[in-house]
Amino acid sequence: xxxxFRAIRASKGEKAPQIEFANLTEADLMEGDVTVAVExxxxxxxxxxxxxxAAPIIRHWxxxxxxxxxxxxxxxxxxxxxxxxxxxxNGWGVGEGHNGGYAQKARVKGDWxxxxxxxxxxxxxxxxxxxxxxxxxxxxALEKNGVKPGSxxxxxxxxxxxxxxxxxxxxxxxxxVIASTGRASEADYLKGLGADEVIDRNELSxxxxxxxxxxxxxxxxxxxxxxxANVLSMTKYGGAVAACGLAQGMDLPASVAPFxxxxxxxAGIDSVMAPKEKREEAYRxxxxxxxxxxxxxxxxxxKLDDVPKLGxxxxxxxxxxxxxxxxxx
Numbered sequence: 001x002x003x004x005f006r007a008i009r010a011s012k013g014e015k016a017p018q019i020e021f022a023n024l025t026e027a028d029l030m031e032g033d034v035t036v037a038v039e040x041x042x043x044x045x046x047x048x049x050x051x052x053x054a055a056p057i058i059r060h061w062x063x064x065x066x067x068x069x070x071x072x073x074x075x076x077x078x079x080x081x082x083x084x085x086x087x088x089x090n091g092w093g094v095g096e097g098h099n100g101g102y103a104q105k106a107r108v109k110g111d112w113x114x115x116x117x118x119x120x121x122x123x124x125x126x127x128x129x130x131x132x133x134x135x136x137x138x139x140x141a142l143e144k145n146g147v148k149p150g151s152x153x154x155x156x157x158x159x160x161x162x163x164x165x166x167x168x169x170x171x172x173x174x175x176x177v178i179a180s181t182g183r184a185s186e187a188d189y190l191k192g193l194g195a196d197e198v199i200d201r202n203e204l205s206x207x208x209x210x211x212x213x214x215x216x217x218x219x220x221x222x223x224x225x226x227x228x229a230n231v232l233s234m235t236k237y238g239g240a241v242a243a244c245g246l247a248q249g250m251d252l253p254a255s256v257a258p259f260x261x262x263x264x265x266x267a268g269i270d271s272v273m274a275p276k277e278k279r280e281e282a283y284r285x286x287x288x289x290x291x292x293x294x295x296x297x298x299x300x301x302x303k304l305d306d307v308p309k310l311g312x313x314x315x316x317x318x319x320x321x322x323x324x325x326x327x328x329x
Contacts, residue, residue: 006327007103008307012061016053019308024064030099032107035075036087040126041066041101041325043302043310044161045247050095051311059097066307067094069101069327070116070125078110087113088125090133090279091272102307104327114279119287127299127322128286131161134271136282136289138162138220138242139169141267145240147218149174154215154231156204157222157247158195159186160314164321166220167193168294169286178216180204180227186320193294204230205248210255211262218242225249232258232266244269298322303329 007024010017026035050057050065058065073085081087092112094100099107116125147153153170157163158179170177171194179195180203181187187198201223208229214236221228222245231241232254243266258264274282298321302310306325313319 005104029107033077034110035107036071037074038069038071042126042129043323048311048314064099066101068129070122086116090130117287132165135166141242142218145265151217154178154219156180162222164298210257223248229254237262240265
């Protein structure tokens with residue numbers, strides 16, 4: 001790839017970012033010791049917030065959004081990478097304060113990149129994306145806190161990106177998965193991914209009691225607020241909950257009762273600044289513990305031109321599973 005490259009660029013507007021398609025050059029990229037020929041990106045919930053301005057995600061203007069990308073190293077001044085290496089990037093403030101993945105080229109710090117396992121293609125890496133990588137971090141947290149295969153695990157926001165991948169991973173590992181969704185029409189889709197039971201999110205979305213009936217040994221929660229409070233109140237003695245999202249809200253109107261009367265662990269999942277060792281472990285596990293046929297079933301293809309609309313739709317809860325954005329299409 002030489003000369004100009006195509007990108008989405010966000011400029012600061014009065015009420016929302018102004019989104020345009022632009023032809024840029026390497027002079028428009030930010031500092032970094034590795035230049036990547038980007039092949040794929042994706043659309044996460046945070047990308048939707050950034051593209052629409054629904055939350056102040058973007059901190060530098062103008063900026064190329066996109067918190068994920070996969071591709072091949074084109075140039076490298078970093079001793080850990082050489083041209084041709086297949087790499088993935090999730091987080092590190094990319095798409096927020098540093099130019100991101102909605103472009104045909106990216107320049108970043110090599111410390112932010114992870115080499116992809118042979119079993120995961122560049123396209124599959126973006127079917128996984130930050131959502132799927134976050135799901136794997138959440139499952140690792142449940143394992144670390146003693147939630148064992150064979151037990152019931154709840155997944156909230158089940159039809160979204162985090163939820164879809166979490167269900168597929170947990171099912172393959174032998175957990176009994178309970179999927180919570182506001183889209184009853186997605187029940188067959190969720191069961192196809194491995195969910196044993198589908199419940200209506202309204203069971204969890206109202207103010208919680210300090211303690212509820214014990215229903216699950218663990219949970220992956222991408223919703224927050226009242227939902228997370230209810231999840232905690234219904235977690236079995238000694239169980240654990242991985243909190244990784246805020247689709248309902250950032251607040252946690254909960255009681256200390258689950259923690260001091262049932263010994264529940266609330267594990268926070270940070271996918272943005274997670275150290276490289278955790279990232280590499282997550283991708284090693286994704287290579288073995290995620291059924292790639294199920295990943296394909298939850299994914300759909302998109303072009304760079306589709307990204308602004310997808311950003312709106314993901315916030316409206318209209319996106320099922322994972323969008324694979326071919327930035328060169």
